[in-house]
Amino acid sequence: MKRIFLPLAALCAAALMAMPSEMQATADQGKKPLEQVPSMEKFQEVSDIVLDKCMACHSRNYDLPFYAKIPGIRQIIEQDYRDGLRAMDLNQELVGAAKDRPVGEVAVAKMEWVVLNNTMPPAKFTVVHWGSRLTDKDRETILHWVKTTRAAYYATGPAAEKRADEPLQPLPSHLAVDVKKAALGEKLFNDKRLSADGTLACSGCHLYEKAGTDNSRFSEGIRKQFGDINAPTVFNAVFNVRQFWDGRAADLQEQAGGPPLNPIEMGCSGWEEIIARLSADEALTAEAGTIYADGWTAQNITDAIAEYEKTLITPNSRFDKWLSGDDAAITAEEAEGYRLFKQYRCASCHVGRSVGGQSFEYMDLKADYFAERGNPLNSDKGLMGFTGNQDDLHRFKVPNLRNVELTHPYMHDGTVTTLDESVAVMGRYLSGIPVSDGDRRLIVAFLRTLTGEFQGKPLTGTPVER
Incomplete structure (x- = not known):
């Protein structure tokens, strides 16, 4: 197979040009100053390995090998390339990131998993391509890079030194917010005047007593209308x-x-309609005027709500306490469940402070979830519904798993009603590794340790059955 030895700078440029504009916008969020980004020299140490032994199957810039012309072989090879790109597009996730921002937390975790488990390059590739295996030095270099990158950009501070390199990190106890804006935002979040018929507030689908969800497959909007996608929790959404x-x-x-x-959800014809209703409230209008010089505008209303939503975080779960050094915070079985959570690749995508929310992944990566489920939904398009890019079909934002025992039902379509089933579904369709009954039990036990506190009290909700 022809290997790719393009200069790193050229690859970076190609990657950024190929990256969809909306995903580039994502990349630009939270961008750190150039002087804080890992040095090119340090990244070059890893990129040489990636270019030599990974890029051929995880890049859109590849040449098919000479034997691809053999009847029947071409289809197999093209499928391998397609699968490789769907699992991880290194141009987008790694090479492009080296230009002016840190490599994403999920990319770091994926690199770590394949090295620790020695799954890449795959055996059928190395049989034909001698010398493509990672050497001990390669593995050491990549793992050191993973550790230093995670420490520089993704460690949250509260983690104990012995657990600072975990792919999951403790939630912070609070975030800095504008108190006055947040107070106004809380009132607006709970104000039914933001709906056309005055019957529904934002909190109507994101109930505090149900861990920021409504525990329904699909939420009910005004005039008893229903969408076709499950409402995610509002708690910890700030980290998405x-x-x-x-x-x-x-x-x-x-x-x-x-x-x-949204005509199905709250149904207002425009912001003028909402502003007119809010303006009739003299006290609330006066409060808004002390914060925003131009008073009620769509920009100011959504700014206040967003500021309030930054306060909806749930730290101090038992798992957070364990990460912070309290060995007794979780049981031996729960600790084993966490080990299995990592072993089955769950922690390759469910990473960081919120245990997810950092990437978009294919729901049908290893098997055809949609064909086997049946009953197509418009929401099944996933990211493609936003980008219009066919390559984004069936890609969804990975949900955060904080308080997951309280945020049922699960998946974008709300069809999964237990944690046990959700672990089985992820094993079949995402990881491609069947999870035994015993291992599922332990992983579920670990997932229940992720329930945290809100405003110093245990988060309320109804724990899902096994």
Whole structure:
């Protein structure tokens, strides 16, 4: 097979040009100053390995090998390339990131998993391509890079030194917010005047007593209308790379502007309608005027709601306490469940502070979830519904798993009603590794340790059955 030895700078440029504009916008969020990004010299040490032994199957810039012309072989090879790109597009996730931002947390975790488990390059590739295996030095170099990158950009601080390199990190106890904006935002979040008929507030689908969800497959909007996608929890949404299952909102503020104007959800014809109703409330209008010089605007309303939503975080779970050094915070079985959570590749995508929300992955990566489920939904398009890119079909934002025992039902379509089933589904369709009954039991036990506190009290909700 022809290997790719393009200069790194050229690959970076190609990657950024090929990256869809909306995903580039995602990349630009939270961008760190250039001087804080890992040095090119340090990244070059890893990129040489990647270019030599990984890029051929995880890049759109490849040449088919000479034997691809053999009847029957071409189809197999093309499928291998397609699978490789769907699992991880290194141009987008690794090479492009080296230009002016840190490599994404999910890319770091994926690199770590394949090295620790010695799954890449795959055996059928190395049989034909001698010398393509990772050497001990390669593995050592990549794992050191993973550790230093995670420490520089993704360690949250509260983790104990012995657990600082875990792919999951403790939630912070609080985030800095503008207190006055957040107070106004809380009132607006609970204000039914943001709906056309005055019957539904934002909190109507994101109930505090149900861990920021409504525990329904699909939420009910005004006039008893229903959409076709499960409402994710609002708790810890501030940590998501983008908002909504299809990523169509760049941040909390853009997300807050969606439901009020959605005809199925809150059904307003425009912001003028909402502003007229709010303006009739003299006290609330006066409060808004002390914060925003121009008073009620769509920009100011969504800004206040977004500021409030930054306060909806749930630290101090038992697992957070374990990460922070309290060995007794979780049981031996729960600790084993966490080990299995990592072993089965769950922690390759469910990473970081919120245990997810950092990437978009294919729901049918290893098997055809949609064909086997049947009953197609418009929401099944996933990211493609936002980008229009056929390559994004069936890609969804990975949900955060904080408080997951309380946020049922699961998946974008709300068809999974137990944690046990959700682990089985992920094993079959995402990891491609069947999870035994015993291992599922332990992983579920671990997942239940992720339930945290809100405003110093245990988060409320009904724990899902096994």
